[in-house]
Amino acid sequence: MKETPWSLQPPAFTEIEQAATRIRRVLRETPLLESERLNRRLGGRLLVKAEGLQQTGSFKARGAWNRLSLLTSAERDRGVATFSSGNHGQAVAWAAGRLGVRRAVVVMPADAPARKIEATRSWGGEVILYDRNRQDREAIGRALAEEQGLVLVPPYDDRRVVAGAGTLGFEVAEQAGRMGAKPDALVVCCSGGGLAAGCSLAWEALLPESRVWAVEPRAFDDTARSIAAGKRLANASGAQSICDAVLAPMPGLLTFAINAPRLGGVAVVSDDEVLEAMRVAFAEFGLVAEPGGALTLAAALSGRVRTEGRCTVLVLSGANVDPDVFTTALAR
């Protein structure tokens, strides 16, 4: 049996702790907010992690910063390549610029939101567009990295990226403690599963009686189906959702291995429930949430994760939404 490469083995908890120290110099401790009205409405205590206020507008800055901080100086001089539906790409381009990495080549779907493509370029990223329904982004990214001598930075299947994402769980546990709250669950969005995996490892160590729950859009419920089946299953080719941030084709190797035995469960929500959640985040918190970032609130509002009579942390994971999509949510 082939040995699992080091980068695809789960990070130890100490690697998440070290990542938390590493990111503190540059990333933000995003606020953990609470709305008394929403608590009343749902009959429980909701804590909302406003991660859309993070550098580059999503949690992806955590994993990107942690991974790129660990490049050797020779690797920095070569540059990095990645593939991303948009938020990871922005984060890698930003981190590369801040850390003096020579190049950041980002393979993005041609139908990514205009602002994500522009933002990636604004951080100095070299954007290469591909057709999400006909081409394999990972293959393009790997080929590019090999041809041009770049270090490939996967969006989730890398222990350093997962450890970086796990700093969010680490930070929430600290913040909840300072607020005197004892969360019964942490709810995160799920695409490739990096955030869920990192947070699961952090919470296993810090809040062992609590569980991490994942939320997916209906057309991209690969993690829910994969966990039920006990093996990694892909999404249908051509699947559509407004949640452009969570369109990974299937669970990662590393992330699935971490998530399958640890997640409390996976909730699946509709695009309509997501739009309603975006409206509620606007009205109750003054926060912009992109569709993928509002999945968790959608699951809470629709009752697809239980919030009654308990304390639940919802991660609003990103804010990078085009104005027309946001307007659609407000028009409801």
Next chain:
Amino acid sequence: MKETPWSLQPPAFTEIEQAATRIRRVLRETPLLESERLNRRLGGRLLVKAEGLQQTGSFKARGAWNRLSLLTSAERDRGVATFSSGNHGQAVAWAAGRLGVRRAVVVMPADAPARKIEATRSWGGEVILYDRNRQDREAIGRALAEEQGLVLVPPYDDRRVVAGAGTLGFEVAEQAGRMGAKPDALVVCCSGGGLAAGCSLAWEALLPESRVWAVEPRAFDDTARSIAAGKRLANASGAQSICDAVLAPMPGLLTFAINAPRLGGVAVVSDDEVLEAMRVAFAEFGLVAEPGGALTLAAALSGRVRTEGRCTVLVLSGANVDPDVFTTALAR
């Protein structure tokens, strides 16, 4: 000469410090954010105080909480009355509920945003609507308080309310210190002038080489004109602006006495510049800013306050905007 009543004398710096301790238990330390792209665009360092994430969605919770915390138990049993274009009213209703104050009667303009009226009611406030162009809100509030034995809580002309607003300046000075930043200016919105006054007193003590600047919408430039004239001047009756949060008829007695000798200056911006600033707050920070809350960013983007080559703190003071107004800003 009549002696100035105690409540209309400027608070000492220690009263702001005490208020900062008092609010810490319940209010939020809202984040101080920075956008590298915006810094690059303006050629200076901008720090954005995301005060729309405060309890009840605006800085008004600071003054309301401080004032209502200082009610005697006999006063709490009677209740409070106030007049407000919306944000102060919400904040008073909310603080009253949390502090066990029996009633909170709020006199609000009939054309206030629907969500501000609803929110005030949702916190248990009794809303009384008046016609902004024909009636005197302060007179209505005073009469009500007298008839019904309520304690009047003015929106800015009260040293405890000003001290509460000053906690924002106090907090920003601390946060900037932690970030290693030395602000050259703090820019705040200005209606009755309470935020400007409280922050001016805090900064005079903490950052004496720095100044507080105020920003008004063009149709409500009473503070700018009053300072130029050396006496308090009113706005034209029937004046209109999308900045519904900053429609006070004229500078306060207490606030003008504090602001006139202390403000670095007063900038005046157009409604159009405000809409553009709302769009930029959405795109660069993932923040919802109501029109009055975006005045400061409008002043920075339009060059009406200088930001080049210096460090400027902009207070985004509130997030309570109706969806249709927000959509108008995004459609630009």
